[in-house]
Structure formats: C-alpha cells, structure tokens
Amino acid sequence: MIRVSIVVPAYNEASSIIELLERVKAVSIPGVAFETIVIDDGSTDDTRKLVEAHPDLWSQFIPQERNRGKGAAVLAGLAHATGDYILFQDADLEYDPQDYPVLLEPVLKLDADIVMGSRFRAPRITRVSYFWHLVGNKLITLLFNAFNNLTFTDIYSCYLLYRRKLVDYRQLRSLGWEQQAEILSIAVRNAKALYEVPINYYGRSYGEGKKIRGYHALAVFWMIIKKRFI
Numbered sequence: 385m386i387r388v389s390i391v392v393p394a395y396n397e398a399s400s401i402i403e404l405l406e407r408v409k410a411v412s413i414p415g416v417a418f419e420t421i422v423i424d425d426g427s428t429d430d431t432r433k434l435v436e437a438h439p440d441l442w443s444q445f446i447p448q449e450r451n452r453g454k455g456a457a458v459l460a461g462l463a464h465a466t467g468d469y470i471l472f473q474d475a476d477l478e479y480d481p482q483d484y485p486v487l488l489e490p491v492l493k494l495d496a497d498i499v500m501g502s503r504f505r506a507p508r509i510t511r512v513s514y515f516w517h518l519v520g521n522k523l524i525t526l527l528f529n530a531f532n533n534l535t536f537t538d539i540y541s542c543y544l545l546y547r548r549k550l551v552d553y554r555q556l557r558s559l560g561w562e563q564q565a566e567i568l569s570i571a572v573r574n575a576k577a578l579y580e581v582p583i584n585y586y587g588r589s590y591g592e593g594k595k596i597r598g599y600h601a602l603a604v605f606w607m608i609i610k611k612r613f614i
Contacts (some may be wrong), residue, residue: 389467501543
C-alpha cells in the first residue's frame with residue numbers, strides 16, 4: 385500500500401474548501417491510501433470554522449493564527465506529512481482530485497519518483513486564461529528545463545507529486561511563490577524516474593479570487609538560477 389500525503393494550504397477559501405475536501409475524500413485508488421493535511425493560513429473568512437466543522441474530511445488540520453503566506457503553510461503541512469509521496473492540492477477548484485488516478489498511474493506502474501501534472505499536455509478540459517500567464521509559465525519552464533536538462537511542459541502546475549524522501553522540508557528556505565521551484569529543483573536532483581501526465585484545469589479569474597501576479601515570476605526565475613548555480 386502506497387501512502388500519499390495531500391497537502392492543502394488554504395487562505396480565505398470558504399466558498400470552495402468543503403467541496404474541494406469532499407472531492408478529495410471521494411477518490412479511491414486500489415493500492416493507495418491518502419492522508420489529507422489542511423493548513424489554514426490565518427484566514428479572515430469562515431475557512432477555519434468550516435474545516436473544523438467537518439473533521440471527517442481531513443486527517444490533520446493545522447490552523448495558523450496569522451497569515452504568513454502559502455509557502456509557510458506548505459512547510460507546516462510538510463512537517464506533519466507521513467506519506468511515501470507528497471501531493472499538493474490548492475484549496476480552490478482550479479484543479480480536480482478526479483485527476484489523482486492519472487497522477488498515481490506512473491507511481492503504481494513505473495515506480496515514479498516525480499509526477500508532474502501538466503495543463504498543456506493535451507488535457508480534456510482547460511479554461512482559457514491570461515495570455516501573459518501563459519508566456520510567463522513557458523519562460524519559467526524553459527529556463528528550468530535548460531538548467532536541468534529536462535522536458536517538462538508545465539512546472540508551475542499545482543499538481544506536483546514526489547517521493548517524500550527526495551526533499552527534506554527542513555532545508556527549504558523560501559516562503560513565497562518561488563517555493564515550488566525550490567522543491568522541484570531539489571527533487572529532480574535526487575530523482576531517477578520522472579514523468580508528466582495531462583490534467584484538466586478549471587482556472588479562476590482575478591475577480592473569482594486568483595492570487596498569483598506577474599511579478600511573482602521574478603522570484604521564481606531567481607530561485608531556478610540560484611538552485612542551479614549557487
């Protein structure tokens with residue numbers, strides 16, 4: 385039995401958090417056991433209250449008393465994870481847990497160390513979104529691939545699944561959006577079998593609560609360079 389720790393950082397996601405956790409709980413894959421770790425990053429809406437009212441939907445709940453950013457919430461989740469693999473899940477509904485079987489297939493059949501879910505590798509459904517987000521994502525992925533001699537198509541997808549022992553969370557230093565680049569840089573250095581699978585994407589607009597901004601890409605570029613050369 386493979387155990388997967390699903391790390392769910394949440395900040396002001398009262399409108400989606402319960403539906404998301406219900407979708408996670410509904411997933412059943414033979415040979416796989418899930419633990420769901422929810423981290424409330426000091427939400428000012430009813431996110432914490434809703435999660436606490438549904439203990440059947442999570443394995444561990446970590447409330448943070450103040451907002452410290454997604455990276456800090458992720459670190460808190462990783463500190464409590466016990467699974468063989470880590471899988472990140474945003475608390476909104478941009479990514480659907482129904483794609484978990486696709487993500488786990490390379491693990492179950494090919495003993496994968498890393499599986500990246502790609503929004504650009506022929507998904508069934510993807511929401512048309514912002515042009516400059518696409519450009520930024522392509523540039524980030526190109527730089528990462530060039531420095532690591534790899535062929536990913538979407539390194540900033542939420543769905544990053546990796547063998548937990550590849551990355552010691554205590555060595556992570558970043559707390560911003562660049563944290564995923566730091567985690568992936570360390571993971572690929574220690575991994576042998578890397579795969580990518582298509583996932584669906586139901587993205588949000590800024591009016592619907594999307595948080596990432598264009599300037600976040602600058603820190604990501606620097607992290608990729610730093611982890612390769614420094």
